[in-house]
Amino acid sequence: MQSTLISFPAGTLVGEGEVVLVDQRASVVVVDATPFHPVDHTWPDQPGDTGVITVGDARVRVTEAVMVAISDEGVLAVGSDIPVKRGGEGWTWMVGHRTDGVIPADIAVGARVTLEVDADLRASLSRGHTACHLASLALDAALADLWRKEIGNDPLGNPDFEGRANQSSRIRPDGSVDEYRLGKSLRRAGFDSEGFAASIGEREARINELLADWVGSAGESRIDVDGPSIIDRRTWRCALPEGEVAFLCGGTHVRSLAEFASITVALDLSDPQLLVMTTTAVAA
Ligand SMILES: [Zn+2]
Structure with missing residues (x-):
């Protein structure tokens, strides 16, 4: 897995990407590229973006974009549960999209999805x-x-x-x-x-x-x-x-x-x- 590619620094609100991880228990979707700005778990000054992820007719509401880290041993940690500082060695850093409720089956690893941030x-x-x-x-x-x-x-x-x-x-x-x-x-x-x-x-x-x-x-x-x-x-x-x-x-x-x-x-x-x-x- 690789660090998520991000487009929000340029002001981008809409993007496409391939789903690389779905965790139903944590209600988190990770995509290889995203326009969503995540709240930083080390210095949580700006809240994460909200919006939607869609594929065909399936859609899921994103309640907040957060940081997700996976250790070299395969441990997944989300947001404030991440035990190390941002950028720490031995972890891969990604943007997670925390979702509202069950993630539809169409939003599965390998699917091409559209990501849209709430502009206002x-x-x-x-x-x-x-x-x-x-x-x-x-x-x-x-x-x-x-x-x-x-x-x-x-x-x-x-x-x-x-x-x-x-x-x-x-x-x-x-x-x-x-x-x-x-x-x-x-x-x-x-x-x-x-x-x-x-x-x-x-x-x-x-x-x-x-x-x-x-x-x-x-x-x-x-x-x-x-x-x-x-x-x-x-x-x-x-x-x-x-x-x-x-x-x-x-x-x-x-x-x-x-x-x-x-x-x-x-x-x-x-x-x-x-x-x-x-x-x-x-x-x-
Ligand atoms: Zn700042």
Whole structure:
């Protein structure tokens, strides 16, 4: 078996392929090539695509695309049950399509099937993911003067608050929720948490100003791939007025910032140890 060939980085929604594995117990179908974006089991930020798989009159609903791994010894693991990190040695990595109910007999190993992703959900998750990354870059920029020591920089050259403090990122249709740990270790790294708490309203306003500028610039956004399969590295690139940004990312994205009417954030520090940033995108 081989790693699944993927077409979602180019924005593709429909594809064809040959079924290589059907597991009725796990309700999973694996095809040699797919347009479905799977949720990543190591860093599950963007939910997997939904849609349908059809062959002739037979069809099955895909409730979520997930990662599937098969060990060299033949052990099959699905989604969050995969016991090793993404790309781990000794495993073959594939995209699985989790299905709703019994998989029709026509969708069997060797069958040529058509795969179709729900376009509206994909588009809203792509907007959510791009908005999430832009909000994190704007957050780094708006917090840059709060660092008392040198730390590593983000792709725009600002101190990398995101990389230091982000503990979870959840992308949803047209938005995201990010959580940042503001504990002792961040303070020891040189971050002025008190100064931040005292100026959170201004910081939020600054982030929203930056995001409005970036949306207005209507820059290009795309995903570059190192190869055609699910295990190849993927990089999100986006043109901003300050320059092009790029970082490793497994998700899906808009093609242009012109696809947004707006992106805004709300910062919540109800728990002084935990910053929650909620990002909301509005489609153009
Ligand atoms: Zn990403």
